[in-house]
Amino acid sequence: xxxxxxxxxxxxxxxxxxxxxxxxxxxxxxxxxxxxxxxxxxxxxxxxxxxxxxxxxxxxxxxxxxxxxxxxxxxxxxxxxxxxxxxxxxxxxxxxxxxxxxxxxxxxxxxxxxxxxxxxxxxxxxxxxxxxxxxxxxxxxxxxxxxxxxxxxxxxxxxxxxxxxxxxxxxxxxxxxxxxxxxxxxxxxxxxxxxxxxxxxxxxxxxxxxxxxxxxxxxxxxxxxxxxx
Amino acid sequence: xxxxxxxxxxxxxxxxxxxxxxxxxxxxxxxxxxxxxxxxxxxxxxxxxxxxxxxxxxxxxxxxxxxxxxxxxxxxxxxxxxxxxxxxxxxxxxxxxxxxxxxxxxxxxxxxxxxxxxxxxxxxxxxxxxxxxxxxxxxxxxxxxxxxxxxxxxxxxxxxxxxxxxxxxxxxxxxxxxxxxxxxxxxxxxxxxxxxxxxxxxxxxxxxxxxxxxxxxxxxxxxxxxxxx
DNA sequence: CAAAAAATATGACATTTATCAGCTTTTTTA
DNA sequence: TAAAAAAGCTGATAAATGTCATATTTTTTG
Numbered sequence: 248x249x250x251x252x253x254x255x256x257x258x259x260x261x262x263x264x265x266x267x268x269x270x271x272x273x274x275x276x277x278x279x280x281x282x283x284x285x286x287x288x289x290x291x292x293x294x295x296x297x298x299x300x301x302x303x304x305x306x307x308x309x310x311x312x313x314x315x316x317x318x319x320x321x322x323x324x325x326x327x328x329x330x331x332x333x334x335x336x337x338x339x340x341x342x343x344x345x346x347x348x349x350x351x352x353x354x355x356x357x358x359x360x361x362x363x364x365x366x367x368x369x370x371x372x373x374x375x376x377x378x379x380x381x382x383x384x385x386x387x388x389x390x391x392x393x394x395x396x397x398x399x400x401x402x403x404x405x406x407x408x409x410x411x412x413x414x415x416x417x418x419x420x421x422x423x424x425x426x427x428x429x430x431x432x433x434x435x436x437x438x439x440x441x442x443x444x445x446x447x448x449x450x451x452x453x454x455x456x457x458x459x460x461x462x463x464x465x466x467x468x469x470x471x472x473x474x475x476x
Numbered sequence: 477x478x479x480x481x482x483x484x485x486x487x488x489x490x491x492x493x494x495x496x497x498x499x500x501x502x503x504x505x506x507x508x509x510x511x512x513x514x515x516x517x518x519x520x521x522x523x524x525x526x527x528x529x530x531x532x533x534x535x536x537x538x539x540x541x542x543x544x545x546x547x548x549x550x551x552x553x554x555x556x557x558x559x560x561x562x563x564x565x566x567x568x569x570x571x572x573x574x575x576x577x578x579x580x581x582x583x584x585x586x587x588x589x590x591x592x593x594x595x596x597x598x599x600x601x602x603x604x605x606x607x608x609x610x611x612x613x614x615x616x617x618x619x620x621x622x623x624x625x626x627x628x629x630x631x632x633x634x635x636x637x638x639x640x641x642x643x644x645x646x647x648x649x650x651x652x653x654x655x656x657x658x659x660x661x662x663x664x665x666x667x668x669x670x671x672x673x674x675x676x677x678x679x680x681x682x683x684x685x686x687x688x689x690x691x692x693x694x695x696x697x698x699x700x701x702x703x704x705x
Numbered sequence: 706c707a708a709a710a711a712a713t714a715t716g717a718c719a720t721t722t723a724t725c726a727g728c729t730t731t732t733t734t735a
Numbered sequence: 736t737a738a739a740a741a742a743g744c745t746g747a748t749a750a751a752t753g754t755c756a757t758a759t760t761t762t763t764t765g
Contacts, residue, residue, distance in 0.1 A: 310615060312623035313703040320615050332608045335601060341612060364604075365597050371604070372564065372594070379561045380605045383570060385614035386539060386549050392621035393664025394541035397752070427713065435622025437753050444715060458713095458761080474542040625721070655741060666723055671744060685706080 250274045251353075256302050259326030261373035269370075277355045284304075288329070288344035288352070291337050293338050296357045299329040304350030305423055309343050309432070315409075319433045322347070324411065333373060334361055349425065392435055395475070400434040401444050402472040405454065409463045420460035479503045479636055480582075485531050488555030490602035498592050498599075507582045511535075517558070517573035517581070524569050525586045528558040533579030534652055538572050538661070548662045551576070551652075554638065560603060563590055579654065624704070629663040630673050631702040634683065638692045649689035 252270040257263050271393065279302075281286060288306060289295055302412055305324045309317045319341060324330045329344060334357055343439040363370050391400055425433075432439035448454045455462035463469070481499040486492050494502065507663060508531075511517060519533060523571055534553045538546045547564055552558045558573060563586055592599050637677070641652040654662075662672035677683045682698055684691035 255737060310619045314620045314623050314628075315704075316623050318619040318622045321616060332611060334604045335608045338614075342615065366599070374525050375593075375600070375604060375607070376564045378604070378611060379564045381613065382561060382607060383565075385611065385618065386571065389549055389614065389617050389621060390539045390541050390547040391620060393543050393547045394543050401541075421513055424710090439714085439754080443752095445712075465693055475544075666740090668724080668744080669722060672722095675744075 249279065251277065258301060260300070260328045261370060261377055262300060262328070262375045263361060264370040265367060269367065273355055273359055273363075276359050277353050279353050282346045282352060284346050284348045286346050289340055290343045290360065290430075291339075291341055293340050295330045298331060298334065298355050298357070298360055299344075300355065301325050301327050301329060302353060302354045304352075304410040305347040306344050306350060307347055307429065307432075309345065311342060311343070317343075317432055319429065324390075328377070328422060329431040331378065333357060334374075345454055347429070349460060360455050362474040369391065395473075397434060397436045397440055398444055399475060400436075400446070400467045400475050401430075401441065403454075404430070405448075405461070405463060406466060406469050406473060408461070409466060410454070413463060417462070417464070418420070420457070420462050422457040478508065478631065480506065481531050483531070485529060487556055489529065489557045490599060490606055491529060491557070493599040493602045494592060494596060496533050498596065502584055504516075504593075505588050506582050508580070508582050511575045511579040511581060513575050515575050519568055519572045520568075520570055522569050524559045524562040526562065527560060527589055528573075529556050529582045529584065529597065530556050530558060531580040531582060532574040533581075535573050536576055536658065536661075539570060540572070546572075546657065546661055546662060551640075551662075560607065562586060562630070563572070563593060563603075576658070579690055597681065621677050624702075626663060626665045626669055627673055628704060629665075630659075630677070630704050631670060631698045633659070633663050634690070634692060635695060636678075636704060637690070638695060640694040642692060646693070647692070649686070649691050655688065 251257055251262070251274040252267055257270070262270070262273075274392050277300075282304070288299065300322055300357075303325050305322055306329070307319045308321050308323055308329070309319050311317050319418050323344070325405070330340075335341070346423060362366075364374065365371075381435070383431065391403060408423060413419075413420065422461045427442050428438045429443070430445070431438040445454070445456060448469075452466075453463075454470075455463045455464055479500075480491070480503040481496055486494070486499070491499070491502075506529075511533070517528065522538060530552055532554050534551055535558070536548045537552055537558070538548050542545050543648060552573070561571075562569065574623075584676050593603065594600075605699070620632060637654075640656055641650045642648075643649050643651065656671050656674070657667045659674070660667040663670065674683070674685060677698075678685050682692075682694045684693055684700075
């Protein structure tokens, strides 16, 4: 089993605030796992009781609406933590996490992390900061969902994906493979509508599509569309 | 000026976790204020640098979308804290807060609160918990905005308002007066659409309207509508 | 590899929602 | 209190989006 204190991934999230001694202890109680594409990390109703640290891969975090459609609430990637909320809540999860591609993850039990949360101020403040950022982002998503058209939201989402999974090289596709259904589930629309708009963007040469590969050709124009022009 | 350590409102939020000594210190540096209906507490772009504790009244927290329409992100009422994010972020506010009715508020400067955040674990954990709850609620709103129809969202919103501002007595209206524009801005639709649906709900005897007063007559049926039936 | 299943794509149409115009009622202001 | 302004309401219509049907392509499976 790999050691947390030697793992580069910890530097990407709040775990980087832990001391060497704390990391050694965490290392001793954590479990590591490989998760295949399509497999479920946890579901709505599960007791999580710990935090996932994503070493590699991407998963989608979803919530089922009462209409019976799944909404992707966020994408979690290498370096991110998942399940922080379980640390300060006794409730079961209201979210489901599914691997988008093959993943490598670690799981740290709640009791161990909570210990540090109560003793290491830097760590706590870092978690607080992460939550604050998440809250701000959530507010932005709410406003977009409420006020923007599906077309604007698709443009927005493509730009967002480009920022996170795009390369400087315009000839390379986004480093994430989403189904059309996933894309629709991010922007909150019917799969057919997402497909239609993607086709329209392709026709306007804003993007290029090759199977599930997406090339962002004209981010500037996409930005204009996202802003309502 | 009133004293925090004697203020009942503190028991409604994380400030209740502070010790008597801490509260006395906070009391010495806080400022109190009355805010008239319609007045602005802070705007997008403002440096807040502190936390508001709402002693009385309600305010709407909004964000302007790039389309030029304001979206109400949440309503903040007596007992709530406002601006917690400023404690762990140097950024300017991305939100605007406007009084919905006459308010009485206290403002506690950031430096003072951050001191306690770093020394009083109970307080920090309480703030963490509040943020975790907010995050969960935000996820729910995102899913509703993305997946539900305007009609469903209106029903949902009425029930939500009923839970927070309703009385046990069905003959009494909700204890909050929102304009039709505000209601539209909560559910993310055009004012005319909100008015039309309110009229339809009234015709079906689910609610009763008398000016800005709203009476919830049939919460059960509203629940059904909110869930998509 | 062939058959079956799943995902993608597109058209036709129905439904939802926004927009604009005009009117009435309520609230504010001088 | 009268006039002006704002808010509320309703109808007509346009635009956006969802749904259903069906064809095609891609992926999975035996």
